Amino acid sequence: MSSIVSKATRLCVVASIAMAASGCATNEKIATSQLGDEKLSCQDIKSQDRKLDGVLEEAQHNKGVSGANVAAVLFFWPAAVGNYMDADKAEQLVNKRKAVLADLYKNQRCAV
Numbered sequence: 001m002s003s004i005v006s007k008a009t010r011l012c013v014v015a016s017i018a019m020a021a022s023g024c025a026t027n028e029k030i031a032t033s034q035l036g037d038e039k040l041s042c043q044d045i046k047s048q049d050r051k052l053d054g055v056l057e058e059a060q061h062n063k064g065v066s067g068a069n070v071a072a073v074l075f076f077w078p079a080a081v082g083n084y085m086d087a088d089k090a091e092q093l094v095n096k097r098k099a100v101l102a103d104l105y106k107n108q109r110c111a112v
Helices: 002-022 042-063 067-075 077-107
Strands: none
Touching: 042 077
């Protein structure tokens, strides 16, 4: 009987670790400056800025209460901290890229 309980306990531990590992959220990392930035048209700049809004929204979601973060807290709390830090870094990169795009937009006199 104790052998069955021991196997069941090991199985639960392995399953918990697997769930926690799969609960880690990943965020898209954006390069703040990219090759060809100087060749972007005003429309390209606007398009990239709109796409960055989606990346930023996802990063903010991953910092908040999500299924991945709840699972991480319940089964392996360092994963929740990692999710938050990863999302925070992605958010910072998006904001820096948006600043670069805003400068390009202004320098190309797109807002005329």
